[in-house]
Amino acid sequence: DGGITQSPKYLFRKEGQNVTLSCEQNLNHDAMYWYRQDPGQGLRLIYYSQIVNDFQKGDIAEGYSVSREKKESFPLTVTSAQKNPTAFYLCASSMSGDGDTQYFGPGTRLTVL
Amino acid sequence: AQRVTQPEKLLSVFKGAPVELKCNYSYSGSPELFWYVQYSRQRLQLLLRHISRESIKGFTADLNKGETSFHLKKPFAQEEDSAMYYCALIIDRGSTLGRLYFGRGTQLTVWP
Numbered sequence: 001d002g003g004i005t006q007s008p009k010y011l012f013r014k015e016g017q018n019v020t021l022s023c024e025q026n027l028n029h030d031a032m033y034w035y036r037q038d039p040g041q042g043l044r045l046i047y048y049s050q051i052v053n054d055f056q057k058g059d060i061a062e063g064y065s066v067s068r069e070k071k072e073s074f075p076l077t078v079t080s081a082q083k084n085p086t087a088f089y090l091c092a093s094s095m096s097g098d099g100d101t102q103y104f105g106p107g108t109r110l111t112v113l
Numbered sequence: 114a115q116r117v118t119q120p121e122k123l124l125s126v127f128k129g130a131p132v133e134l135k136c137n138y139s140y141s142g143s144p145e146l147f148w149y150v151q152y153s154r155q156r157l158q159l160l161l162r163h164i165s166r167e168s169i170k171g172f173t174a175d176l177n178k179g180e181t182s183f184h185l186k187k188p189f190a191q192e193e194d195s196a197m198y199y200c201a202l203i204i205d206r207g208s209t210l211g212r213l214y215f216g217r218g219t220q221l222t223v224w225p
Contacts, residue, residue, distance in 0.1 A: 035215075040122065042199060042217035043157075050211075058212070090157065097211050099145055099203040104157040 003027040006091050006105035013085075013112050021076045021108045023091035031097035032074035035090040036060060037107070043090065049074055050097035078110060085112045116140060117202050117216035125222045126190050134185040134219045136174075136200030146183040147201040147213070148174055152193075160185075160198070170194070190223045197221075 004025040013019045023032065034046040035058075045058030049068040063082025068074055074093075078085045089108045094100040118137045126132045138144055148160040161169045163176045163183060174185045183200060200216040 033212075040217060042119075043215040045212060045214075048212055056212075092157075099211065099213075101159045101162075102149075102213065106156055 004091065004093050004103050004105040006089075006108050008108060009106065011108055011110045013110070015112055016080045018077055018079050019085075019110065021078065021089055021091075021110070023074045023076065023105060025072055025074075025093040025103075025105075027093055027095075027103065028071070029093035029095050029103075030071070031094045031100070032068065033092040033094075033102065034058075034064070034066065034074070034076045035092065037088045037090055046076065046089075048097065085110060115216070116204070116214040117200050119198075119200055119216035119219050121219045122217070123220050123222070125224060127224050128192055129189050132187050132190040132194070132221065132223070134198050134200075134221065136183045136185065136216060138181050138183065138200075138202045140181075140202060140204055142204065144176065144178075144181075144183075145203045146174070146176060147203070148172070148183075148185050149199045149201055149215070151197040151199070153196070157199070190221075192223045192225055195221055195223045 007022045031050045033048040035043040044060050046064050047066040049055035052071050055068050065077045091105040092102040094102045116139050147162045150160040151157040172187045197218050197220050199218045201213045205211040
């Protein structure tokens with residue numbers, strides 16, 4: 001379970017502020033993903049990266065940004081443009097982006113006040 | 114449009130009863146399907162994938178291409194099976210756009 005970590009577990013921010021969620025993995029996985037989990041909505045893909053220095057938008061990328069400068073790290077920035085940022089955010093990684101099992105982090109609950 | 118549909122948001126059964134969690138998909142290519150599970154206070158994790166044709170924790174799932182379904186079944190439910198279950202589909206495997214689509218999930222409760 002320690003292979004993929006997210007920090008912090010809980011995050012509070014004021015409306016209008018950008019905030020960055022951390023995701024790190026030591027599994028030597030090429031692919032990493034960010035999902036948003038809302039009750040009744042399931043998991044919705046925000047961004048994903050199949051290799052370092054490359055990433056693609058998912059289904060709900062508006063108001064979010066990512067970077068993939070290192071293989072082990074895939075930080076997600078929730079910008080002030082995101083209209084409803086309060087949610088539970090899950091990061092995942094997989095050996096490759098080719099249908100391999102995804103391993104999930106413990107999640108970060110972001111609350112915007 | 115939803116590529117993966119899980120019609121039941123909530124499902125309750127008694128211990129020892131059979132359970133079936135429904136999953137239908139929309140994809141014209143060769144599908145690859147998965148079931149992921151999230152137990153209370155634990156991380157989301159893979160339960161099984163159809164290409165493995167394995168049984169995990171007594172659960173099985175058969176891909177029915179004619180009905181575009183991948184229902185998860187267990188003949189005798191246990192209390193520890195209570196969890197949120199997600200069905201997932203991969204499309205565009207092998208391309209840079211390859212990714213998983215998740216359903217909205219079914220919360221299974223097994224009563225004692």
